[in-house]
Amino acid sequence: MKISTRIPALEGGTPTKKSFLVFGRPKITNAEIREVIDTLKSGWIGTGPKTALFEQKIASYTNAKYAVALNSCTAGLHLSLLACGVKPNDEVITTPMTFAATVNVIEHVGAKPIFADVDRSSMNIDPKNIEKHISSKTKAVIPVHMAGRPCNMDYIHRIAKKHNIRVIEDAAHALGATYKGKPIGSLSDTTVFSFYVTKNLTTSEGGMVTTNNKDIADFIRIYSLHGLNKGAWKRYSESGFKNYVVEAPGYKYNMTDIQASIGLAQFKEFHNNQNRRKQIWNIYMEQLKDLPLYLPSEIESNTTHAYHLFTILLNLDSLRVNRDYIQSALCAENIGIGTHFIAVHLHPYYQKKYGFSYGSFPNAEWISERTISIPLSADMSSKDVTDTITALRKVLTYYRSHSGRRGKNLQPSLSNILQTHH
Ligand SMILES: *Cc1c(COP(=O)(O)O)cnc(C)c1O
Numbered sequence: 001m002k003i004s005t006r007i008p009a010l011e012g013g014t015p016t017k018k019s020f021l022v023f024g025r026p027k028i029t030n031a032e033i034r035e036v037i038d039t040l041k042s043g044w045i046g047t048g049p050k051t052a053l054f055e056q057k058i059a060s061y062t063n064a065k066y067a068v069a070l071n072s073c074t075a076g077l078h079l080s081l082l083a084c085g086v087k088p089n090d091e092v093i094t095t096p097m098t099f100a101a102t103v104n105v106i107e108h109v110g111a112k113p114i115f116a117d118v119d120r121s122s123m124n125i126d127p128k129n130i131e132k133h134i135s136s137k138t139k140a141v142i143p144v145h146m147a148g149r150p151c152n153m154d155y156i157h158r159i160a161k162k163h164n165i166r167v168i169e170d171a172a173h174a175l176g177a178t179y180k181g182k183p184i185g186s187l188s189d190t191t192v193f194s195f196y197v198t199k200n201l202t203t204s205e206g207g208m209v210t211t212n213n214k215d216i217a218d219f220i221r222i223y224s225l226h227g228l229n230k231g232a233w234k235r236y237s238e239s240g241f242k243n244y245v246v247e248a249p250g251y252k253y254n255m256t257d258i259q260a261s262i263g264l265a266q267f268k269e270f271h272n273n274q275n276r277r278k279q280i281w282n283i284y285m286e287q288l289k290d291l292p293l294y295l296p297s298e299i300e301s302n303t304t305h306a307y308h309l310f311t312i313l314l315n316l317d318s319l320r321v322n323r324d325y326i327q328s329a330l331c332a333e334n335i336g337i338g339t340h341f342i343a344v345h346l347h348p349y350y351q352k353k354y355g356f357s358y359g360s361f362p363n364a365e366w367i368s369e370r371t372i373s374i375p376l377s378a379d380m381s382s383k384d385v386t387d388t389i390t391a392l393r394k395v396l397t398y399y400r401s402h403s404g405r406r407g408k409n410l411q412p413s414l415s416n417i418l419q420t421h422h
Contacts (some may be wrong), residue, residue: 013315016334017391018334020334021049025197026377027273062183064186069259069263070220078251084168084189093142094140097341100344123149125151145177153180167189168190172199176274177304190215191211192207199276227247276378280376291396310375312371317401
């Protein structure tokens with residue numbers, strides 16, 4: 001190997017890849033383009049027949065009775081809390097190892113987020129910790145299927161039933177996942193999917209709530225469009241003009257037919273795209289195992305992982321630099337990477353409001369300072385996959401520490417965050 005190919009680009013070497021590999025790049029083909037053009041030419045580009053069709057597809061795919069398409073997963077989580085009757089000063093239990101949106105919506109309804117620490121190996125909320133945090137104020141729990149790995153839903157439902165609390169699944173990562181033979185989407189009061197750009201099915205921006213509860217479905221539909229009565233989106237269609245009535249002070253959370261048309265084309269290819277993701281996943285599992293990192297834990301039997309994120313956890317004891325430094329180095333190799341996630345309780349807003357600090361949720365923090373998501377997308381070529389592996393190998397080999405101790409000037413990134421914001 002030439003010397004220049006062994007030195008990280010960040011230290012003056014040659015980047016592994018000539019052009020930048022975008023993290024989470026969706027697979028967009030002519031099918032999406034044709035479907036969007038069809039909508040653009042149809043005369044109706046708002047919420048309409050394609051949105052309704054996309055809802056039907058997702059409802060039947062997830063085995064749910066009802067599906068309501070929205071402009072984001074965040075909107076779906078917000079409306080789920082309202083539909084479940086969560087009110088100011090109620091408590092909602094969730095995981096600190098998630099995107100801030102999961103927790104922000106609890107703030108939006110004026111309730112108090114209560115974190116329950118995760119299990120390090122699944123990265124999912126630990127049901128034992130949920131139980132510890134239940135109080136007379138607990139109204140709901142929001143488990144997150146981290147990276148696409150289903151949570152222990154039997155355990156969570158058992159606790160929820162015992163204490164009469166609602167279950168809202170944040171399934172932003174989990175379209176295509178199954179739990180004990182059942183698709184994620186049909187198990188809880190509501191399940192909320194995301195179709196954000198980097199997710200395993202995208203509508204550019206978008207989300208969907210699935211539920212078996214008609215009242216919840218009706219509530220969410222009405223609240224997603226100004227509180228107009230059901231079917232109000234049809235008011236300009238050939239089915240006859242009807243004036244709308246407002247039944248509630250709703251929000252503006254509806255999905256448009258332009259978004260739905262991307263979703264419909266994506267959905268047709270979803271099975272194939274998931275297979276490609278699984279293939280890449282298996283290559284990574286095989287080819288990264290000798291590096292100073294922890295690979296995703298085994299997938300439990302009788303569950304299907306949604307293969308949304310391939311998340312490695314750095315073995316910091318064997319490296320001279322911290323996670324952020326490794327991320328910069330990978331970026332310099334032209335490999336786009338992600339962080340899923342900085343534990344929510346460490347963000348300044350939550351630290352300040354609730355007095356959290358480093359040490360509050362040790363497992364989430366442990367993951368938070370080690371995690372890197374590497375590219376996993378159906379759009380990746382074999383070369384993209386090989387380049388990602390080559391870049392990781394190059395970077396981790398270069399920064400490997402043989403003394404077994406980290407350099408003192410390069411502490412774990414979370415401590416840096418805390419120092420900045422204390
Ligand atoms: C992406 C994501 C969301 C938010 O999804 P949007 O569609 O962008 O609102 C919520 N929770 C988790 C865990 C996510 O990864």
